[in-house]
Amino acid sequence: MSIKVKIVSPEKVLFAHDADMVVMPGSEGDIAAMPEHAPLMLTLRGGVVDVYEGDVVMHRFFVAGGFADIAPTHCTILADRALKVEDVSVDDAEARLAALEKSYEEADKMNVPALDILMDKIQSARAEIEAGQSSIPSMSI
């Protein structure tokens, strides 16, 4: 028993394969999609999606926010931007984070919706840095 997993970004399908479990970063907490999961739609925060086959993580993807559609037989992740964890560039993400933090400093503190969006982007950039750093040891092996 497995589920059909699809990870798509606006530009292309990144990953389409069967898997036993997918752990994704929901905006209100991490969620695992498994076979026979009740239908659920959720928004994602920036973070790492782990695709399990058996008990082993076979693939890891970084997603910068998005949506997920979980159903008993399939799981579709619509990522705003997605890439393999190995491909995450810590330097790029740090540059982006610095720019975001600067614009947060300069932003109008009364404009709450805009600040929320900025905060989400900062969170996503931090998660990207973390994901990039976590992948370095595994690459050196």
Add this chain to the structure above:
Amino acid sequence: MASLKELRARIGSVKSTRKITSAMKMVAAAKLRRAEARAAAARPYADAMRRMLAEVGRSVAGEGGQPALLTGTGQDRVHLIVPMSSDRGLAGAFNSNINRTTRNLVLRLQGEGKTVKILPVGRKTYEFLSRDFADLIIGHRHLSASKEIPFSSATELGEQITSLLEKGEVDVCTLVYNQFRNVMTQTPTEMQLVPLALPENDNTDNADVASYEFEPDEGTMLASLLPRNLQVQLYATMLETAAGENGARMTAMDNATRNAGKAIDRLTLTYNRTRQTNITNELIEIISGAQAV
């Protein structure tokens, strides 16, 4: 009657034109293939987005306080028109179709007493519309000059439209673009972006599935899905425009190459006839000269 020298020059010039048009056709064909592949690659996301939106829409149907992107501002006074053309010409009627459709739409809406604002995308339509409707244009953008259209260009455009709507500066938003039917045919199409008609759920896999849970709740979900959906739709039309532009250019250049070939044949015929006539004349002169002696 043109002299032989003039004819030779013209044949030469038409021949080089034919070389250029056939090269452009070849380039357009290669670009078209790439653009079509990109459009196909972007489809799964758009499909999944539509499915989710239909699902969320079904569960919030009838509730009040929905986002402006879905319901509009409740008024029908200020129309925003977003015509989308290519940045470059020499693509047959591709861009002039968009320009004509947009102008008719603007004049019709103005005739109905609406206020019209225009946000052109693509250099060609911007240049055309800024002649007639310069005072209506509230900004413009070009499609990316690079080979690939990044999703971020759709994001920026989508955010601009969303913020105009939230500030109440526009009530209705219509996109004018070339729908890509096939390489030969692109149909200028008006598509209403705001208020949005929620897609019907056409996914039969989910028909027997119990209704979805949402996290966070439906309203929040819808509020974050809608802007993204707008961007995805814009992105899809941008890709379609890129494919259509190259399809139209390919067709136009194919015709131009064929016409150039015909013109060369005709000119060559005239050239040979003229040459023959000249020779005949010279012979007659020589012979009659010889007879006179």
